[in-house]
Amino acid sequence: MVIDDSSIKKADIAVYLEQHYTQFLNLKQYVEYITVNSPWNSVLNNLASLSSHEIEEFEEFLQSTWAGFYDFSFPKFGSFNPQYSQSELVLHVTQHMFKNDSKYNNNLLTKGFTTNNENFRATHVNGERLGLVSTFPNGSIHTLTSENWKLLLEVIGCDAMYHLLYKGSIFSYLPNNNYLQVTGVPIYSFNLKSSFVGKKRKFESLRHENGHQKETRIGNPWNKISVKRFRLFYKYFYKHFKKDRFFNSGQLTKKTTVYWLQWIFPQQFGLPSVFSDEGFENRASSVLPKKLDIPKRLLKAAPLIHSIAKNLHQVSLLCTFNHYCPRRTNIHFEDPEKSKVLAYSLNVNQVHAFLRSVILKVFPKCVWGTTHIFNIVMRKLLIFLQLTRFETITLHYIMHNIPIRSIPWIRLGENDSKKLCLSDFEKRKQIFSEFMYWFFNTFVISLLQSFFYCTESVESKNATCYFRKDVWASLSNPYLRMVKDSSYMPIETHEILKDSVLPPATIRLIPKKDSFRLITNLRRKHLMKNTFDNHGPGHLVSTNQLLQPLASVLRLSMSDYESRADESFSYRNVFSKILFYKEDLQKHCLYNRKKYFVRVDIKGCYDNIKQDLMSRITKLHLKDPEYVIRKYCMIQKSQGQLIKQHVNEAHSYFDLKPFERLASSLATRMKDTIFVDNVEYWTKTFDELFSILEKHLKQSVVKIGRKYYRQTQGIPQGSVISSYLCHFYMQELIEDYLLFTKEKGSILIRVVDDFLFITVHKKAANRFLKLSSKGNSIRVSKANA
Numbered sequence: 001m002v003i004d005d006s007s008i009k010k011a012d013i014a015v016y017l018e019q020h021y022t023q024f025l026n027l028k029q030y031v032e033y034i035t036v037n038s039p040w041n042s043v044l045n046n047l048a049s050l051s052s053h054e055i056e057e058f059e060e061f062l063q064s065t066w067a068g069f070y071d072f073s074f075p076k077f078g079s080f081n082p083q084y085s086q087s088e089l090v091l092h093v094t095q096h097m098f099k100n101d102s103k104y105n106n107n108l109l110t111k112g113f114t115t116n117n118e119n120f121r122a123t124h125v126n127g128e129r130l131g132l133v134s135t136f137p138n139g140s141i142h143t144l145t146s147e148n149w150k151l152l153l154e155v156i157g158c159d160a161m162y163h164l165l166y167k168g169s170i171f172s173y174l175p176n177n178n179y180l181q182v183t184g185v186p187i188y189s190f191n192l193k194s195s196f197v198g199k200k201r202k203f204e205s206l207r208h209e210n211g212h213q214k215e216t217r218i219g220n221p222w223n224k225i226s227v228k229r230f231r232l233f234y235k236y237f238y239k240h241f242k243k244d245r246f247f248n249s250g251q252l253t254k255k256t257t258v259y260w261l262q263w264i265f266p267q268q269f270g271l272p273s274v275f276s277d278e279g280f281e282n283r284a285s286s287v288l289p290k291k292l293d294i295p296k297r298l299l300k301a302a303p304l305i306h307s308i309a310k311n312l313h314q315v316s317l318l319c320t321f322n323h324y325c326p327r328r329t330n331i332h333f334e335d336p337e338k339s340k341v342l343a344y345s346l347n348v349n350q351v352h353a354f355l356r357s358v359i360l361k362v363f364p365k366c367v368w369g370t371t372h373i374f375n376i377v378m379r380k381l382l383i384f385l386q387l388t389r390f391e392t393i394t395l396h397y398i399m400h401n402i403p404i405r406s407i408p409w410i411r412l413g414e415n416d417s418k419k420l421c422l423s424d425f426e427k428r429k430q431i432f433s434e435f436m437y438w439f440f441n442t443f444v445i446s447l448l449q450s451f452f453y454c455t456e457s458v459e460s461k462n463a464t465c466y467f468r469k470d471v472w473a474s475l476s477n478p479y480l481r482m483v484k485d486s487s488y489m490p491i492e493t494h495e496i497l498k499d500s501v502l503p504p505a506t507i508r509l510i511p512k513k514d515s516f517r518l519i520t521n522l523r524r525k526h527l528m529k530n531t532f533d534n535h536g537p538g539h540l541v542s543t544n545q546l547l548q549p550l551a552s553v554l555r556l557s558m559s560d561y562e563s564r565a566d567e568s569f570s571y572r573n574v575f576s577k578i579l580f581y582k583e584d585l586q587k588h589c590l591y592n593r594k595k596y597f598v599r600v601d602i603k604g605c606y607d608n609i610k611q612d613l614m615s616r617i618t619k620l621h622l623k624d625p626e627y628v629i630r631k632y633c634m635i636q637k638s639q640g641q642l643i644k645q646h647v648n649e650a651h652s653y654f655d656l657k658p659f660e661r662l663a664s665s666l667a668t669r670m671k672d673t674i675f676v677d678n679v680e681y682w683t684k685t686f687d688e689l690f691s692i693l694e695k696h697l698k699q700s701v702v703k704i705g706r707k708y709y710r711q712t713q714g715i716p717q718g719s720v721i722s723s724y725l726c727h728f729y730m731q732e733l734i735e736d737y738l739l740f741t742k743e744k745g746s747i748l749i750r751v752v753d754d755f756l757f758i759t760v761h762k763k764a765a766n767r768f769l770k771l772s773s774k775g776n777s778i779r780v781s782k783a784n785a
Contacts, residue, residue, distance in 0.1 A: 013177060013637055013672040014066055020190060021068030021169065027152065028062040034160045050151075061148040064173035067164060068184065083158050086150045090141055093165045095132055109165070109183050111679030112136035136681050139659035140182045143172060171674070172660075174667040180660060181676045188633040188644045188676055222396035222433065225274055227384070227440045229392050232454040232464075233508070234521075260305045261298055264438040265431060268295045275434070297431060300409040304367055311362045320361070321451050324354040327468055341475055341511040342457060345465040352382045355447060369407035376402055377436075384440065388463050389456035398436050404428045459513045476509050479516050480704060487607060488702065488709035495708075502543050502692075504701040504708060505716065520702060520718040522547075543696070544720045549684045550692055552629050552650035554724040557621040574749055574756075581747040581758065590745045596765035598757040600772045602730075605753035606722065607714035609729050611697045614715060617728050618693060624652045626685050632659065634666075635674040646678075653683070696721070726752050737771055740764060 018024040050058070084092065094109045113132045143149075144165070153161050164170070169184025181187055266273035294302055325346055356378055368374040384393050404410070405420065410428045448454060453472040456462045467475070484490075503526035510517045522543040585591040602608075627650050634645045651657075663675040696719065700711040715725055730753060734741070741748035746759035748768075757768045 013179060013674060014171075016637060016642055017066070017068065017171065017179075017187070017674070020187070021070060023069040023071070025067060026063055027065045027067065028059070030067060030164065031062060031152070031156055034156045058148055058151055062152070066171045066173075066179070067168040068171075069168055071167065086153050086161075087141075087145045089153070089158060089161055090144050090165065091132070093162060094141075096166065098132070106185050106189065107183060108140050108181060108186060108677070108679075109138070111140075111677070112138040136679050137658070138679050139677050142658060143180070143182050143660055174664055174675070176667055176671040178663075178667040178670060178673045178675065180663045181674060186633070186676050186678075187635055187642075187674055188646075220275060222399060223394050225395040225437065226392045227395075227398075227437070227445075229384075229387065229445070231445055232448055233389065233456065256309070257302055257306050258294060260309060261294065261302060263442075264305065265298060265301070265434045267430060267434060268298055273434075274437070297410070297412070297427065300411070301431075301435075304364055304409055307364050308362055308367075311364075315358065315361045317358060317447075317451075320357050321354055324357060325350050325451075325468060327471060340514065341516065342459065342465065342513065344471050344475060345467050345511075346452070348382070348385050348466070351385055351448075351452065351466050352378075354451075355381060355385075355444065358447065366408060370403075373402055373406060377439075381440075381444065384444070385464070385466075388461065390462060393440070395433055395437055398440060399429070399433055402432070402436075404432060407432060455508070455510055457512075458510055458517055465511060475511075476516065479509070483518060484704065484709060487711060487713040488704070489712050491701070491708050491710050493708060502546060502695055502699065502701070503541060504703045505543060505718075506703050518717070520700075520716045522716065522719045546692065547696060547720050548648055549627075549629050549650070549682075550689050551720040551724065552648045553622065553627050553684070553689060554618075554721055556627075556650040556652075557623075558724060558727065574751065577747065577749050578758075584747075585745065585760070588744055590760050593745070593760040594762075596759050596762055598755075598759075598765050598769050598772075600755040600757070600769070602753040602755075602772075604714075605726060605730075606717040609715050609726065611713075611715065613732075614725055614729055615694060615697055617732050618725060619690060621728060622686055622689055624686070626653045626683055627651065627689070628653055628656050628681055628683055630656070630659070631678040631680040632662075633676040633678060634670075635676070636670075637672045642674075693721075723752050738768065741768060 014024075090109070094113060097105065097107050097110050098113070098115055113134055115132065156164075165183055169187075170182040171179040172182050174180055262269050262271060267275050328344060359378075365374075368377065380393075380398055387393065404425065405428075407428070410431045412424070448466075451469070453467040453469050455465055455467070457465050506521045506524055508519045508521055510519060525540040525542045525545075527540055582591070585593075629648055629650050631646065631648050634647060635642050636645065637643075649662075659675075659677040663677075666675065667673070697715055700716050702709050702711060702716075715722060730750065734748070734750075738748065740746075741757055741759075741764070743761075743764070745761060746757070746764055749756045749758070755772070757765065759765050759768075
C-alpha cells in the first residue's frame with residue numbers, strides 16, 4: 001500500500017530523506033493506516049484522560065516524527081491492547097535484532113549493546129537485561145521510552161509498535177527543521193551523493209521483447225565525477241612518466257594492448273571504476289586478463305590505442321619540453337629572502353603549448369574525429385591548467401559541446417548516415433567519456449607530474465604555479481638549507497624506529513612573493529608497528545589521526561574560553577565583535593572620535609614559539625583528570641546534496657549529557673541537519689593527552705628529501721592542534737603585555753596570529769605597534785596604523 005502524502009508539508013531535509021526509502025510517512029499517517037477502520041477522532045477518544053494541551057502536544061509529535069520503510073506493504077496487526085510496556089518492547093526488539101537477523105546488527109537500536117556471554121567481560125556497563133549488556137549509553141532507548149511513545153503504544157498496540165521499531169527508520173523532529181535519527185540503519189552509511197536522481201527518461205520504462213523491464217544502468221552522473229587534480233600538488237603521487245607501469249608495458253603485444261584497453265575503458269570489461277564507485281581510486285590492482293577477448297565496441301579502438309602506446313615510446317618528450325619550456329640561465333639565489341620566486345614560474349601558455357605538442361605527436365588525428373573536437377579539447381585543457389589549487393573540473397564540463405557522432409572509432413558500422421537510436425548514442429557517449437576521463441585524469445596529470453613542480457601561490461589567491469623541476473630545486477634548496485640549520489636536527493633512521501608513537505611528517509613549500517612558506521603535511525598515512533605486537537603487520541595511521549583526541553579536548557577548552565574572552569578563534573565571529581565595539585562606542589559617546597587601526601601579522605609565528613613554554617601553557621588548559629570523547633555524525637543539505645560530517649567532541653567526565661540534549665542544543669543554531677549518534681565513546685586521561693602533546697612538540701620528525709630531521713625550534717604547522725596551540729600561546733603574551741587594549745574605546749580582535757587593534761586613542765595605537773614589533777618580527781606590509 002502506498003500512502004498519499006501529497007498534502008503533507010515536509011521540511012527540506014525530509015524531502016531528501018524521502019528518496020532513500022520506498023515509503024516515507026509521518027507517525028500520524030502510520031497510525032491512520034493501522035487504525036484504518038477507526039476515524040482519527042475515535043483514536044483520540046481512546047486518550048480521553050488527557051487534557052486538551054496534552055492531546056495537541058501528542059498530535060504535534062505524530063505529525064513531526066517521520067518513519068522510512070523499504071517495504072510497500074504492512075501486515076495486518078492483531079489486538080491494539082498493549083501486552084508489554086514500552087521499555088520492555090524496545091528491549092525485545094533490540095534482542096531480536098541481535099538473534100534473528102545479522103543485517104539488523106547495524107541498526108541504531110543495537111549500538112552500545114553486546115550479547116552477554118562468557119567471553120565478554122565489561123569493566124564499565126550500564127546494566128544487563130534480556131541477555132544484553134549495555135556498554136555505552138544509547139540515547140535512542142531513552143527517546144523511545146518517553147511519554148509520547150508510551151501514548152503511541154496505547155493507540156496502536158504491541159504488534160504495530162514492534163513492526164515500527166523493527167522495520168522502520170525513525171526520525172524525531174528538532175527545532176529549525178532538524179532531525180534526530182532514532183532507529184534504522186544510520187543514514188550516513190548510505191552513498192548520499194549519488195542517491196539523488198531526477199525523473200527517469202521515457203526509454204527506461206520500455207520493456208524488452210521477452211516482457212521483462214529493462215534494467216537501468218546504475219552509475220555516477222558526469223557532474224559527480226571529477227578529475228583528481230589534487231594529485232598534482234603531492235609528490236608521493238608522482239611516478240616518472242615512462243617508468244610508470246601503465247606507460248611502460250614492455251613489448252607492444254596484443255596482451256599489453258588489451259591491458260591498455262582495460263585501463264582506459266573499464267566499464268566495457270566490467271571492471272570497477274570511478275563511473276560505478278565514486279570513491280574508487282586504485283585500478284592498478286586489476287590483473288591482466290587471461291582471455292584476450294576485446295569487446296565488439298572496442299575493435300576499432302584497439303589499433304588506435306596500440307598506435308598511442310607506440311608513439312609515446314618513440315617521441316622525445318625531453319626535447320619537446322626544453323623547446324617550449326626552456327630553462328632560464330640568469331638565475332642567482334645567493335639570498336633566498338630577496339629572490340623573486342614567482343618570477344621564475346612558467347607561463348600557463350608555455351605549459352599548454354608543451355602538452356599540445358606532445359598530444360599531436362602521440363595521438364593519431366582520427367582519435368579526435370575532427371579538428372573542431374580537437375580544438376574543443378585543447379581549450380578545456382587550457383582551462384584545466386588555469387584552475388586554482390582548490391578548483392576542479394568535472395567530466396560533464398569536459399564532455400560538454402563535443403559532437404559524439406563525428407568520432408568514427410566508436411561507431412559499429414562504417415558510415416553514420418542513418419538516424420541513431422538512443423541506446424547507441426548513449427553507448428557512444430559512455431565510451432568516449434571513459435577515454436576523456438583517462439586522458440585528463442591519467443595522461444595529462446602524469447605528464448605534468450613528470451616535468452613540472454606544481455604548487456599554489458599564497459600571493460595570487462591559490463593560483464596554480466608551474467616550475468621546471470631543476471629551477472625549483474635551485475630556488476628551494478638554499479631555503480631548505482637555511483631552515484634545516486635553524487630549526488631542525490638530523491637523526492638516523494634507526495632512531496625513528498625506537499619510538500613509533502608518531503609517524504614522520506612530510507613537507508611542502510609554497511612560494512610567496514619573496515620567499516617560501518613551509519607546510520608540514522601530517523595527514524599522510526604511514527605504516528606503523530603495533531604497540532603491543534612488534535611482530536604484527538602494523539597499520540596505516542597519520543599524525544593527525546593520533547592527535548584527534550587531543551584536538552577535541554583543546555576545542556572544548558577553546559569554546560569555554562571564547563565564551564568569556566574578546567578574542568575570536570575564527571573569522572566567523574569577527575563581524576559580531578566589531579558590531580559589539582560599535583555599540584560600546586555609541587554607549588560611551590566615543591563613536592564620533594577619530595579611530596586608529598593597527599593590523600599586525602606575526603612573521604614566522606609558529607617557528608618562533610618556545611616549545612617548553614608552549615607545553616606549560618597547554619598544560620594549564622587540560623584541567624580535568626579524564627575526558628570522554630563522543631563520536632557522532634551530522635548530515636547537512638548543501639547544493640542539492642547531503643554532506644556527511646563526522647564529529648569527535650570531548651566532554652569532561654562529569655559533564656556528559658545525553659545525545660538528544662546535545663542535538664537539541666546544536667539545532668538552535670543550525671538548520672536542515674540530521675543528527676546521528678554513533679554511540680561510540682572512549683576516554684582519555686590527562687597523562688595520555690599530555691604525553692602525546694610532549695611527543696608532538698619535542699619529538700616531531702620530518703622527512704626532507706631522503707633524510708629525517710627532528711624539529712628543535714617552534715611547533716609543526718599543519719597539524720589539527722597547531723591553531724589551538726598558537727591561540728593559547730598568543731593569549732598568554734596578550735595577558736602579560738597588552739592588557740591596555742581592553743580599555744574603553746579600544747578592542748583587540750585576533751584570529752590565531754593575525755591582530756587587528758582598533759582604538760580612539762593614538763597613544764594606545766602607537767604603543768601596540770611598538771610592543772608588537774619589539775618582541776616579534778612583523779610584516780611591514782601588513783602593519784598599518
